[in-house]
Structure formats: structure tokens, C-alpha cells
Amino acid sequence: MKPDADQSFIAEALPAFISEAEEQLGALEQLLLQLEDAPEDRELLDALFRCAHTVKGSAGIFGLDAVAAFTHHVESLLDRLREGQVRLTPALSTLLLRCNDQIRALVGQAGRGDTADDPGAEAERAALVVQLQAAGGTAPAAAGAPAPPTAAPSAAGPAAAAAGDRAWHVSVAFGSETFRNGMDPLALLNYLRGLGQIPQLACDIEAVPALEALDPEACHLAFELALLTEAGRDEIEGAFSFVREDCQLHVLAPGATPDDYARLIESMPDNPRLGDILVASGAITRGQLQHALRAQGDAAASGTPQPLGEILQATAGVAPQIVAAALNKHSRGREAAAGPTAPAAAEETGGRFIRVQADRLDAVINLLGELVIAGAGANLLARQTRQGALIEANGQIVRLIEEIRNGTLQLRMVPIGETFSRFRRVVRDTAAELGKDVALELVGGDTELDKSMVERIADPLMHLVRNALDHGLETPAQRSEAGKPAQGRLVLSACHESGSVLIAIEDDGRGIQRDKVLARAWERGLVEPGVRPADEDIDRLIFAPGFSTAEKVTNLSGRGVGMDVVKRNIEALRGTVTLRSVPGAGSRIEIRLPLTLAIIDGFLVGVGGSRFIFPLDAVVEVIEPRGALATTDAHGRRTVELRGQVLPVVALRALYGLGGDEPARPSIVVLRAGTRRFGVLVDQLLGQHQTVIKPLGRMFRSLRGMAGSSILGNGEVALIFDVPALGQLAEAPPAPHTPAHPVPHHPGRGAAVPATVPHEGQAS
């Protein structure tokens, strides 16, 4: 019996354990996926082991026996992987990923305080344990936990077969300087015999030139051999340490698949006989090899799967150590790009993290919002007193508030890479399910974004990624037919762009099939049958409510949750989504999001008695119109010439039907929305303003061009513009489908004044 104090401590600390364990498991998954590209990266293997070890250890402390027991088996296998006794094959990787899912489920169960055992899950775990033991080459009896008698060993599949075969495969081509350096391959092979047995050994006789062409002191010998040994990879490679610098050494761990051999052959293009030698040495049968090589050839056509290091080593003769060092660097760089995985981040920052509950932080930020408003109010009052000292003191306070604001908002910023890296698994599994071959590239994972934003963008992103996999990218056969590499490319990128974050999902698939989209739109009545809108408008139709072009409803997309929901979710975050598609070449979807949802630097302007705020980041410059403005249409749109270019200008007074006369000297605020620029005609410029964004009430949701409201220091309400939407209003051609009057009534004002609007535009 544990004392009560212990129990209560455990109850209190359990949520922290759960969240930490989930992080570790997430890192574990990422590491496994990274290892698929670099199966022998020692650092990754070590990190992998540490993750499982940590989970097991802390689960034990918290008395979560089911988690600890199951994780123990995973840990044992990871240990053998780390020691090089077992090689990480794709099959093994899949097994470990499934185990990881199980651990996650167990941890989740513990987190919910759910103690009921699900017999189905338990049976699955038992089967997985058997497979783990088979893959690790540990007998069930020796594993320390009772093996379930229900699961037959044959369930272990290829992993079990591989485990029975404990022979390493060593492929070595000695460098030409071997003899001159005083090394004798014969002695070396005899040394290897000291480590174990060599049941198969083949010398590449053909590699030795005829006497006429031979430099007798240059070594041309190459061997393929099987080695039965208890020794680990380090020891085997150690045997070659004196010749390592100029030999090509490949050590395949026991249980190497035909694919591994195929890769080995691919990596040594200057040895065209290797395949025959391997077959001769009994390492692999000819049929297996041909099959694997064909697969490899297909993959190689798309240019990615061959490990970079082996290419370098084989073609450029770069010393293996250099390659290893470069690869380490490479993988670390990739890790950083993918956002710091838990262990890596912990190492870099010395593990100095404080976990804070999100709602406490939110409470602080809310208060800060109030403080900003109060500060602005106090500042205004201080200015009215015209007392220099008071104004100065207030200015100081406002500056400090601004710094606290920036610092606090920074606390909420997290790199988007963590969200991105979740997609590795999704893409891997989904592509496999659809029979597609897709390489996922993640770019700009260190781009920071408000945490709440990151959380809320994950789902729409997931949908877009799945959509690209399902609809955009073709199967390898279709791609080859279209003359594209068999492997598809999916790029997820993020970067900062003029005060917002740009997230792009790009694929090199078939692009939007406009004919199909149009046919569906006609069928659904979204477009008048027979009418063919412009290409961009057709593309945009996929965002229309209830739209799906999948010929058959797959498991993945086409579940009725359409792109319209994605678009709505993004717009709810004050973001925009745009789509570009080139038929046959792919699509690019761009999502622009504000950095944070809470506070912005605003630029306050006045039109009549109304106050409006532009996000300061969007303001390019302010100009004074010279002379009469050119044409005005019904929506108050005009154009001016700015440095030789035509700039569309929106007159807010006309657009929103505000009262009052245009002043003698109005100003034009030039705004930037994405790549476009446009001007807004206003009466007064009131300067920079720290703006706490309040959402618009439901009544005003339909307002076009508005993102929210804010309360000014003097209690007045100002509306905050959604600059891209306003830009669309400024640029949209006056077509019939454009709403004639986006905002018929300005809140609180418009109803009283429409008749008195003295605008020529209204009359025309």
C-alpha cells in the first residue's frame, strides 16, 4: 500500500507524465520515419532508444504496468537495433510504428483514467509482442514477460524469417592502395574468420584485369561474404578499420531483404557484376534480385531513394568518414528543418523548459489586452492635460506595455514544424493505402505561429494534404504514362511574408481537372449549365459548399467534409486561401494567416465620424491625390496614377455609404494585399494604434472587408479591415455577380443617412 501522499502526488503529476509521454511518442514516430531514409544513423537510433526508455521508466514510476510492460518489448528491440544486431527494414519500421500507436493508445487510456481492458487491443498487443521478439531474435521465454500462447509465431511474417537467419552480409571492395599501404586482404579475411564463420565467400575474379593491364601492386580485389557471428556491426566494421579509408565497405545486418541487396548493387555502379556475385555467393536468389532491382530501377527513375552517402561514395570516391560526417550534418539539418523533435530540442537548450497551462497564459494575454486599451486611454487623457511630464511618463508606460505585449505573444509562438512533421506519417500511410509513391518535403518548419493558430490550422492542413494525395497526385503508372517521375512530390512549406504567415501545399500531380469540376458544378447547379467561367473561377469552385470530384468516395477525402469547410476554417482564423493549378503539372494552395489572433499594430483613420483601422503591416505609404480622381463607379472605385502605375482606389465613404462631405484634402492609404497594391480614400489620418482585436458580432459576419473591431482609448469603436478582402473589392470587375452593395447598412449609421449620400457614383 502506498501512503496517501504518494497517491495524491501521482494523481497530480499524472497529466504532466501523459503530456510528456505523448511528446516522447511523437518524437519516436518522427525518428522512425527519419530512419527510413537513413537506417543506420547511429544518433537517430540512440535517440529512438532513449525515447522508449524514458516512456517505460516514467510509466513504471506511475504504476502504469501495461504501458511499461509493452514498452519494454519495444525497448529491447530498439536496443538490438542500436547495437546493430538487427537492421531496420521497412517491415520492421512498420511494426515499430504500430507498436508506437499501441503505446500511445495505452497512455491515452491511462490519461482518461480508463482501466477497462479492451480484449481486442490486448490481443493485438500480444501479437505485436510476438513479432517484436521474433524480429529481435529473442526467444519468448527469455523476454521476461509471459508470451501469449494465442498468437502463432508464423504471424510474425517476414520479420520472423529474417530473425532465423543470423548471417551478416559483408560487401567489400578494397582500394587500389591497399597493398602499398601494407595491408593484405587475405589476412583481413582470416581475421574475420576469427569473429565467426564465413559460410559463403565469393571473390570478384572479373574485377582483376588481365596481366597486360595490371599494375601488380594495385589491389583490384572485391569480396562478397556471409558472416555468422555474435559480433555487432562495430566489431565487424572494426576489422576493416585500417583499410577503411580507401575501401568500399557495406555491411548488411542479418535479415537483409532483397531490396537491401538491390540498393547495394545500385550503390556500386562501377561493379556491374555484383549482382551475379551475390547470386553466386548464395546471398540472394536471382529471382528475388531481379524483382528488387526492377523496383529499385523504377524508384531510381524518380531520383530519390538511393541513399545519398552511397552515391557519393560510389561515384566520387569520397572517403567514407567524410560521407558519414556529411550525412550526420545533413540529418541534423533535416531535424532542425522539421522542427525540433523533443530530444534534440532538449539537448540544444539544455532542457530548460517550464510547462505552463495554456489557459493561464491565455488569462494573462486577455488581461494584457485590457491593459493595452487602458494604457491607450490614459495616454489620450494625458495628452489632453497638455502636461509634458505626465505625457512623457505615460509614453514610457505605453512603451513598456508594448514590450510586455511582444514578449507575452512570443510565449505563445511555436514553430509550425511540429505540426508539419505529423504529416510524415500521414503521407507515408496514406500513400501506401492508395498505392502511390510520394515524397514529402517539409520546408520552413521553424516558422513560428501563435499556438492556438497552429492547433486550429492542423485540421484544414490535414484535409488539404489528404486531398492532394487523393485527388492531385497520380499513381506511379499514371505518372509514368504522363512522362513524370513515378514518385510524386508533395511540398509543405511555411514562411513569414509581410506580417503574416504563408503556408503552401504544393504537389506535382495532375492539377485541377477543370472539365470534371465544371461538369460537377453544372450538375450541382453551382454554375449555370453551359456557362464556362474563367479558369481561375473554375478552380475556385472546389471551395464551393458540398463539392467533391472524386469518382469514387474513398476512405480519405470525399467524406462530405469538403474544401468549403477548409476554407471556412481558415477564414475564421482571419486567413485566406488561394489556389493555383496548372493542368498536368500540379497545384499549389497558399494559406495566409495572421501571426496572432489577439493584438495587432494598427493604423487608425477617420472617414466622417467613423474610425477604421488597417493592420500596420499592410500599409505601404500614404499619398495625397493630386487634382481630380479619375473615374468613379457605383462602388466608389476610382483609379489614380502612382509613379507611372495605375492604382485602384476604394472610397470608403461610397463603399459603406457613410455620411458627410469629402474633405478638401483627402488622403489615400496605399495598402498591400499579397502581391497586389491598392489605395483607400480616407478623410483623416490618426496614426499608429495598438489594436486589441475583438471579433465582430454574428450580425456583422457578412460584412465584406472587415476582420474585427476594436475599442479605442476614448471608448469609441473602430472597425478593423481585412485587407485582402478589401483588395478584392477594389479590384473585382463590376460584374453582375459581384454584390452591388456589399454592406447596405453601416452598423448604427447607414440606415439613417443613405438618402443624403451626395455621391455622383450613386446616381450613375
Added chain:
Amino acid sequence: MHDAGPQASATPEGSVLSLPAELTIYTVGELHPAWLAWAGAGGQRVDGSAVDQVDAAGLQLLLALARSLQARGTPLRLAGASRVLEEGCAALGLAGWLAQHHEGAPA
């Protein structure tokens, strides 16, 4: 350095090449031109019964010789092989190769 000169003795059907006692990296430099000349003169039979020291470089030279002879259409015929030579070949995975070139073995 060592006594490694080619001991080719003329016989009616061409000369037999006696492999030296030491067939190693230390002797291959001298053996190479001599063997080339011997092969050019139409030699085919090799006697390896005197070999009592081999290394990979020496065996590589033997492999090269066999290739040259093969290219001339007169495959190497091994009249005899010392234990050292046999063991050396076995250590390099060449036991099968050696047996194949032994006189009496199917070509």
C-alpha cells in the same frame, strides 16, 4: 631481394611456369614482366607446387595471368599446387577457381 625469378623451363609443348616460393606483394613487381613475357611466348601450364608463401597480391597476379591466358584462348592449366597455395586460394574464396584450373578438371 628474394629469389623470385621465373623458372620457366622449355618443353616441347611450350614452357611450364614454376611459381616461385614467395608469391607476395614483395615479388609481384618482378614476376609481372617475366610472366607477361612467358604468356606472350605461348605458355599455358603453371606449376604451383613450390609455393610456400602467398598473399592477396600474389594471388591477384595469378588471377590476372589466368585472365590473360583465357583471352589468348589457352586457359591456364595448373600442374600442381602446394598446400599453401590451396589454403591461400580457399581463404580468398578461390578454392573453386583453383580446382577448375587444375589439370584434369573439366575446363
